[in-house]
Amino acid sequence: MxxxxxxxxxxxxxxxxxxxxxxxxxxxxxxxLTMHEEIQPPFDPARAVYEAERCLECGQTGVPAPCTVACPAGIDVPGFIRNIRLGRLSEAQDIVFAENPLAGTCARVCPTPVLCEGACVLNHIGLRPVAVGRLQRMAADWSEPSRGAPPQRSSPRIAQVAVVGAGPSGLACAQALSAQGVTVTVYDAAPSAGGLVCTAIAPYRQPDGSLAAEIQRLEASGGVRFEFNRPMTTREDFRRLEDRHAAIFLGVGLGPxxxxxxxxxxxxxxxxxxxxxxxxxxxxxxxxxxxxxxxxxxxxxxxxxxxxxxxxxxxxxxxxxxxxxxxxxxxxxxxxxxxxxxxxxxxxxxxxxxxxxxxxxxxxxxxxxxxxxxxxxxxxxxxxAIGQQPRSDLSQLIDGLAWNGSRLVVDPASGQTGNPRYYAAGDLIGGTTVVEAVRGAKVAARAIVQSVRRNAG
Ligand SMILES: Cc1cc2nc3c(=O)[nH]c(=O)nc-3n(C[C@H](O)[C@H](O)[C@H](O)COP(=O)(O)OP(=O)(O)OC[C@H]3O[C@@H](n4cnc5c(N)ncnc54)[C@H](O)[C@@H]3O)c2cc1C
CATH class of the missing domain: 3.50.50.60 (FAD/NAD(P)-binding domain)
Structure with missing residues (x-):
């Protein structure tokens, strides 16, 4: 050959x-090996409890465990693992989704050896780290028929925000905004949500995917509306968004x-x-x-x-x-x-x-x-496989954006771009993983809520 x-x-x-x-x-x-043969299959309950019992439950009030520090989404890892050990799966599930609306997806696709599992203290004593990803998957996937969907929010909505892109960053931002009483419209060029999770992440990591269930949770929480097949490609498109929304979150990722x-x-x-x-x-x-x-x-x-x-x-x-x-x-x-x-x-x-x-x-x-x-x-x-194209085309559509090479520049503390009406996270600002997109989206959502509250008050 x-x-x-x-x-x-x-x-x-x-x-x-x-x-x-x-x-x-x-x-x-x-x-x-086959395309859909999973590399990290799910635990059965006995194996999950065995694995949970290996966790030393590090950390204390004000001093989070190393695994939690290493998790970009900030999940209370020892907290949900303790609940799995005690058989309290609903509580474990609440903990993982409290910080990460894509907790099931991340459990499957996160590079855990360089994040939570890489930080596990068991590594320091020559032992295999706790299988945090697979335990998180068990918590996220838990379904209790009597539990139903999360309750709808009935409190008054405080503002309208547009999210452009229904990939991980857009979904996480929409969830965090909605939870704070913001009405969100998510626009995506594609016919459905998920971004690269659906089109690019390897099937052997997530053959059964959990994104559909995560989107359902988001829809059930109220306050989020999706408009698919809606590419934002002209100055006029963005001007219309500016007219109708208090802020705009850009979660459009990278190009082809x-x-x-x-x-x-x-x-x-x-x-x-x-x-x-x-x-x-x-x-x-x-x-x-x-x-x-x-x-x-x-x-x-x-x-x-x-x-x-x-x-x-x-x-x-x-x-x-x-x-x-x-x-x-x-x-x-x-x-x-x-x-x-x-x-x-x-x-x-x-x-x-x-x-x-x-x-x-x-x-x-x-x-x-x-x-x-x-x-x-x-x-x-x-x-x-030499990388994706940057999105510097956005500068022709939106005033004030600044770039550092192929990354859109944002204030790391707020996700705000050079144009104060626009916020961003995910691959567009240099992220490379789903969980980083979630982290950045949470930062931006917090800043957007503060800004709309300030302007309202
Ligand atoms: C081959 C590959 C494998 C990967 N594997 C992993 C992995 O195993 N684990 C992991 O954590 N990460 C992985 N990643 C990275 C991960 O997929 C990304 O970091 C993550 O999807 C970024 O999310 P995002 O929301 O920023 O962007 P995207 O996922 O790219 O989503 C952007 C969304 O915006 C929409 N959009 C774009 N332009 C417009 C527009 N003008 N108007 C309206 N909508 C628009 C798109 O349709 C898309 O839905 C992988 C990436 C690739 C390419």
């Missing part, structure tokens, strides 16, 4: 896949994938990451490919590669122009990808995609010491 003109790392990937784990690798093995412009980028079999993942998420796709090459080294590149393995592609290789320590992907995810059979080639820059009609390979330049040597790899599928 591989024709090395001058291979980096002696032609071997830095890490070797481990076929002994019984996962797909090469042509000789039947893939055992950045385009690669190297020769051959137009060939059949060359895809961008987001359409690849969206197609993979349909669950009814079997790409006819023998060797998938992924360009990039962030979490999205890792997701594409791991999904490629699950789609049954026998050989999957990530190409990255720098050294492994410069990768933006979480190291634990890189390790998991390697265990599943993903190969890596470091310090190679793709210069050209080869082929006449369909892609047949890539030509790369070695970027490390002794650079300039060329390397050709054969491939019949290439996915570029």
């Amino acid at each position: 591989t024709k090395n003109v001058s291979p980096p790392n002696g032609g071997r990937p830095l890490f070797s896949p481990r076929p002994e784990l019984g996962v797909s690798h090469g042509h000789s093995m039947t893939p055992l 994938d950045k385009a690669i412009t190297i020769p051959g980028h137009h060939l059949a079999g060359v895809w961008a990451a987001l359409p690849f993942i969206e197609r993979a998420k349909t669950g009814d796709w079997t790409p006819r490919a023998e060797h998938l090459i992924v360009i990039g080294a962030g979490n999205t590149a890792i997701d594409v590669a791991r999904e490629g393995i699950r789609l049954g592609i026998p050989e999957v290789t990530i190409l990255y122009r720098r050294t492994p320590d410069k990768m933006r992907a979480y190291p634990y995810e890189v390790r998991e990808a390697v265990q599943e059979g993903v190969r890596f080639q470091w310090q190679v820059e793709v210069q050209e995609i080869l082929g006449t009609w369909r892609v047949t390979g890539v030509r790369c330049r070695r970027t490390g010491a002794g650079g300039d040597a060329l390397l050709e790899l054969s491939a019949d599928f290439v996915v570029s």
Whole structure:
């Protein structure tokens, strides 16, 4: 498959896949991983209680536990775990949703090894951390038929606020505003809510998803109205929002994938990451490919590669122009990808995609010491995962916005943008996870409520 003109790392990937784990690798093995096979399946009650009993319940009044400090949403982790241990699932559920309206989604998709579980004190004594994510999932998913929906708010509504974008940041902002008596209209260009949670986050993290239930909770709380298929794309659109609303929250995330412009980028079999993942998420796709090459080294590149393995592609290789320590992907995810059979080639820059009609390979330049040597790899599928486009187009629609590179600048204490009527959070301001979007949205909602109360009083 591989024709090395001058291979980096002696032609071997830095890490070797481990076929002994019984996962797909090469042509000789039947893939055992499937697209919707969950990597963190739910606990049964006995296992949940066992796990809850491992929690040391750190923290005290005024001194939150390290796991709570590490949670961007600020969930009282020992509090909900204690309630699981005592069998009080409704109380545990109230605790997780009190701080995070997407608690079930986050329980499935959060990078817990670098957040709550990474901060667990058990790590310091050489023990496995408490499985906070899976316990949170149990609390969030708990359903008690007699309990019904959260009560509707009957108190007078204090203002009208527009939320643009029904992704994680928009949903979390809408929830926090509504809980404070603000009437919220959420506008989204898409036909339904969820943003990247629906279209991009890997199905093996959330095959049964909990977003639908979370949106139902939000709708049941009263005060939030959705308008789908409503893209805000002109100055006039935003002027109309300004006329009718006391404040506007921007939760529009980032744009489509950045385009690669190297020769051959137009060939059949060359895809961008987001359409690849969206197609993979349909669950009814079997790409006819023998060797998938992924360009990039962030979490999205890792997701594409791991999904490629699950789609049954026998050989999957990530190409990255720098050294492994410069990768933006979480190291634990890189390790998991390697265990599943993903190969890596470091310090190679793709210069050209080869082929006449369909892609047949890539030509790369070695970027490390002794650079300039060329390397050709054969491939019949290439996915570029080099990040999403910034949303600086918004500056043509809204006055006063400022940018730091691709990030919209906000006051970190309030989420307020350079235009005092506008607030923002999520990927638009540089976030990279659902839980960061939730955190930023809560900050913005608090500031919006203070502002409308000040103006009303
Ligand atoms: C491949 C991939 C995998 C990921 N995996 C994980 C993971 O495992 N765990 C994790 O925590 N995070 C993950 N993330 C990141 C996470 O999805 C984002 O951080 C999060 O979705 C950001 O939320 P948001 O609300 O800022 O934006 P988005 O989720 O992008 O939502 C933006 C919403 O705004 C709408 N919109 C955009 N423009 C307009 C407009 N002009 N008018 C009206 N509506 C508009 C869109 O339709 C969309 O619904 C992943 C991201 C990607 C790309």
